[in-house]
Each structure stands twice: as C-alpha cells, then as structure tokens.
Amino acid sequence: MTYKLRLTALVFVALGVAQPAMAADDPTGTWLTQAGDAKIKVTKCGAELCGTVIWLKQPMDTDTGKPAVDNKNPNRALANRPIIGLQLFEGIRPDGPNKWSGRIYNADDGQSYNSHISVSGPETLKVEGCVGALCGAETWTRAR
Template identity: 30%
Template structure:
C-alpha cells in the first residue's frame, strides 16, 4: 500500500511539474494571422489557455467598422452578440511541447473543431481538425510586435 501511495504521489508531482512548465506561457501574446486579416490574444486561467479574437476583417460588416452578429451560434441566446472580442479558442492544455485538447469556434457555421498548437520561434502553427489531425488545416500566425 505504501509503495502504491508513493507511486501515486510521484505521478501527481510529475503532472503538476508538467503543467507549470514555463515554456507553456510562450503562447501568452498577441498573434497575427500571416494574411494580416486577424489578431488573437491568448490568456490563461489556471493551467488552461484560451484565445480571444481581438481583430478580424471577416468579422466586420461591409462598412468595415461594425461587427457582425454571431447568427449561427448553436445557443440561441448568443446569436445577437457581436463578434467583437469573442472567445475563439478554449480548453487548451500544455503537454510535451504543444498545446492540445482545445476547441476552436467557427462563427461562420456555429461549429467547434479540435485545435492543437505548436510554436517555433516567433511562429505559431494552429492545426484545426474534426476527427483526425491529418485531415485538418494548419493556420500560421506570427508574433505581433
């Protein structure tokens, strides 16, 4: 019994250390899509990361100033909200050098998709997919200075 308790405390200590990895917070910046049409800001709550859309040309009406409404949201109560500063990504956790287990919200169809993120230098690679990552799409972002 003592060896089981020792083993459990060792594993929980390793898990806590992995979650407190200072490399995990490298994501906490403003990132700009390589096409320059969007900017997102990553935030942290506990050991979970999320991103807010802070600018996006596709979220604007034809006048280029007014934000569109979230008309395809699966929650009818949210369909009248604007797409200004909405939560784009939620639930990301850091493990083994990448951020995984996240969901990304697509306001254009009201669906959420899986997302995994890696960072190389000043470049963030966002893999968005439904089901298996190999069938997804990678979106490249750069550190906004």
C-alpha cells in the same frame, strides 16, 4: 558621443530591458491569423489558454453597418455576440512539450473543432483544427 546619440542609445537599452523575453515555446501574446483578418490575444487562464479576438480587419458587417457578430453560430442565443471579444479557445490545456490541445471555435462557420496548438518558431504559432481524421492547419504570426 553627442547628447542626442547617448539619449537614443539609452532609450533602445531601456526598451530592450523593459520587454520580457518570450520563451521559445510560449504561446501567449497577440497573434495575427494566417489570412491577416484578425488578431487573437492568447493568455494563460489558470491551467488553460484563452484565445480572444481583439481586432478585426473588417470590424463592421457590410450588410448591416454594425459591428460584426457571431451570426454563423447555430445557437441563436449566441448569434448576436460581437466577434471582437469572442473567446475562441475551449479547454486548451498542455498536452506534451510545446503542445496544447482542446477545442477551437471558428466564427467563419459557427463550429468548434478539436484543436492542437504549438509554437513553431519565435514568431509563429501553428493552429490545427480537426474533425475526425480530417485536419486543417494555419500559421499565425506574432503581431506587433
């Protein structure tokens, strides 16, 4: 084996060792929304999960030319918060095996919904929001 091939093999081995294995039901990580318009970083915050917007496909408001803000929020005191950095999860706690429940904020309409989150595959996160018996779900994919 040539020096260059050995070095390449060592780099790949090192990368494989350096990246921690994710448990099959671990919701932490960075996720791309189903529409592909935002990345959400999910972390553990004590006993809860935090979900924070860390990237937007369109980070600038086309009307103002300024960074996108939470302008759909009915609370005018919160309507100028930047979307990037916005905390979407509220009280998301374990609710059974591979299931977390709480509330999720939707910046598209300024409303919070009862929510259930589950890992549906090694690269997919099912996010469900409900108002009463009416629910909608989307699948987020693990971002690279």
